[in-house]
Amino acid sequence: MKQNSTEIASLGEFGLIERLTARLQRRNDSTLTAAGDDAAVIDLGDEVMLLSTDMMTEGIDFDLSYFPLKHLGYKVIVRGVNDILAMNAKPQQVVVALGISAKISVEALDQLYEGMEHAAKELGVDIVGGDTTASINGLVITITAMGRAKKSDVVYRSGAKEHDLICITSNLGAAYMGLHLLEREKRVLKDIDNPEPKFAGHEYLLERYLKPRARINILDALKEEGIQPTSMIDLSDGLASDLRQICRSSKCGARIYLERIPIARQTTELAEEMHIDPVIAALNGGEDHELLFTVPIDKQESIMRLGLVDVIGHITREEAGVVLVTPDGEGIALKAQAFDR
Amino acid sequence: MKQNSTEIASLGEFGLIERLTARLQRRNDSTLTAAGDDAAVIDLGDEVMLLSTDMMTEGIDFDLSYFPLKHLGYKVIVRGVNDILAMNAKPQQVVVALGISAKISVEALDQLYEGMEHAAKELGVDIVGGDTTASINGLVITITAMGRAKKSDVVYRSGAKEHDLICITSNLGAAYMGLHLLEREKRVLKDIDNPEPKFAGHEYLLERYLKPRARINILDALKEEGIQPTSMIDLSDGLASDLRQICRSSKCGARIYLERIPIARQTTELAEEMHIDPVIAALNGGEDHELLFTVPIDKQESIMRLGLVDVIGHITREEAGVVLVTPDGEGIALKAQAFDR
Known part of the structure; x- marks a missing residue:
């Protein structure tokens, strides 16, 4: 086996999944x-069942030294359910598998479950079962979510067509900056006895990272307006990567306009303070857990009237590639990691 | 939080789950x-969907130093699917979430997937999706399985009635002894350059631990004979614990007879060599992944004729408790861990 030992990083996550599946x-x-x-x-x-699974491991996907368990519980449910929403389906049930390390107390699990049930209530889903096992090193949480939809309502990644408008449900990069802030304060305060992290003024960023919201209301509003997205994806890996996923599945290209990508004032301010390009936070940050979707161009007026989403560009033919247009009209080919993080 | 810190062990797994849910x-x-x-x-x-999730973590549920990844892949699918079979339903789809540590190569994952697909083929299920994340410390696998059944066919843990016969689908304790053998050889050979573990004659035990079989054939045979179990459970925690689960859910007691509990010759031999009581291996060993179920007493003749299962006792009233009857007629109250392991 030593002679045939390929590192996973050399394939990338998508290459790996393709190879394995x-x-x-x-x-x-x-x-x-x-x-x-x-x-x-x-x-x-007439209907379909949607099924999606999502694992989070301590030290990679969350750091318990600053992630309150109640928020973590909330977030894992939102993440799990978001994959069902991104298919334009109604989430109904979730099951939870936990790997529990020795340092986790019963009270800590109470908080985790309190957060999970809080999210479940908001989203109208039932936590219907689970499994617990021990874990030698750190907490592991797998959420598997199930939802239902009429067959004709399901929105795949693969349905985007030329000229479709590209929409997102909120500003981007905020969760990424929230994470950077938490990491910075942890680093700075690690040897201090009574640490007082400087979070004032950054509450919005922390909330976007620690407690992302599922956009059920926007999907409901689209439905009421009779707008069915042609393609949709959960924004978890960052706009650049997730838009490329849509383009790959739909065999199309895309043009998005830099000045149309919404970035919150708080995101820009902290990014500049930390010498991070806010555009990179927005394009590659990930963990936004917003929805990225496309709608037919003839829905432009009704989408604008809704006022709930930002239209950041449009779908092109595959040969045109996935392109970010700068304010001076220059087109930059968008890589999954557009620039170095 | 320090003042209110209850150790999970103090509640036990069932107490914990009850508290959290x-x-x-x-x-x-x-x-x-x-x-x-x-x-x-x-x-x-008219139908129902069954949904079950199962997490296994490295170092707790498996040891990669002796667990071949191909077998591990096979076993995780069998374990996942068994929970659906234990509801008397047809397993159809599974999703897989993986937490992958840095030491795992692409070729190792190939083997894991080869084993998973091999089991999926045997069991007629589709691996329909998954999720991969990094894991700082060790491989984590969560299998979520889905199955379908007619509503009237579903068998719960709660349906056992007084006088029902208690049946199991194979001899017990073999997987437990297989695990003990692997652990012993690992211990004995840990400082040796070219270790040659002594597995000869124990192949059956190793297979029962490393590659447990799902008993779909037995469920099919029961169906053909028109025998519907009144209650059923996957034997994962050990006969004593799982029988108590049935009794708890069904609000009944049970009497099982020591001399009727099938124990394979190989299990007894190795247990004696290792100074382990083979009865303890059978009652508390766990990981058998056989089915424990009850059938009405009037099915006794057809169950016997089938010749596929062992009848080890019968259901009693709740007040009688869960009792193991020794060959000399003595009744011992069965605890989840009947004796110390």
Whole structure:
């Protein structure tokens, strides 16, 4: 095995998933789609069931030294449910698997569950079961979410068409800057007895990182307006990467306009203070947990009237690539990591 | 938080789950049952969907120094699917979430997926999606399995009635002894350059631990004979613990007979060599991944004729408790951990 030892980083996450799933076969007629979207789609007749799983591990996806367990519980449910929302389906049930390290007390788990149930209540989902095991090193949480939709309502990543408008549900980069702030204060205060982290004025960024909101209201509003997105994805890896996913699945290109990408004032201010380009935070930061979707161009007026989303560009032909247009009209090919982080 | 810090061990796994799930509310009519059985039950009309999640962490649930990844892949699928089988439902889809540590190569993941797909093929299920994240300390695998059944076919833990026969699908304790053997050889050989573990003659035990089989064939045979179990559970924690689960859910007692509990010759031999009571291996060993179920007494003849299961006792009234009857007729109250491991 030593002779054939390829590092995972050399493939990248998508390359890895493609390689691993290439061997998988479909045996049940009820399996409509498997890998390659926010959730798997399972046939129920007129309706479909959506199924999605999401793992978070301590030290990689969260740091318990500053992540309150109540917020963590809230966030894991939002993350899990977001994958169902990104298929334009109604989330209904979730199951929770926990790997619990020895340092976690019962009271800590109480808080985690309190946060989970709080999110479940807001989102109208039921936590219907779970599994607990021990974990030698750190807390692990897997949320598997299930939802239902009419077959014709399901929105895939693959439906974007030329000229479609590209929309996002909130400003970007805020969660990324919230995380950077928490990491900075942890670093700065690590040897201090009674640390007093400087969070004043940054509450918005912290909330965006620690307690992201699911945008059910926007999906409901789109439905009321009779606007069905042609493609949709949960913004978890960053705009650049997730837009490329849509383009890849839909076999299309995209043009987005730098000055149309909404970035909150608080994001810009902290980014500048920390010598980070706010555009990079917005393009590559990730963890926004907003929705990125496309709508037909003839819905432009109704989308604008809604006032709930930002239109940041439009879909082009595949040959045109995925391009970020700067204010002076220059087009930059967008990589998954547009610049170095 | 320091003042209110209860260790999880003080509650036990069931106490913990009861405490955590007490706050959970049901908001969707489609949620038929939540915690408290092998899988959650979700209403689809005439049919139901079963959903179950299972996490395994390195160092607790498996040791990669002797657990081949191909077998591990096979086993995680069997474990996941078994929870669906234990509801008397047909497993159809699974999703896989992986926490991957830096020492895992792409080729190692290939093997894991090869084992998973091999089990999926045997069991007729589709691996329909997944999630990968990094893990700082060790591999973590969560399998979430989904299955379908007619509402009237679902078998819960709670349906056992007085006089029902208690059946198991194979001999017990073999997986436990397989694990002990692997641990012993690891210990003995840890400082040796070219270790040659002594596995000869113990292949059966190793296979029972490393590659447990799902008993779909037995469920099919029961169906053909028109025998519907009144209650059923996946034997994962050990006969004593899992039988007590059935009795607790069904509000009944049980009498099982020591001399009827099947123990393989290989299990007894190695147990004696290692100074372990083979009965303890069978009662408390766990990881058997067989099915424990009850059938009405009037099915005795057809169950016997099938010749696929062992009848080890019968259900009694709750007041009688859960009792192990020794060959000389003495009754011993069965605790979840009947004796110290």
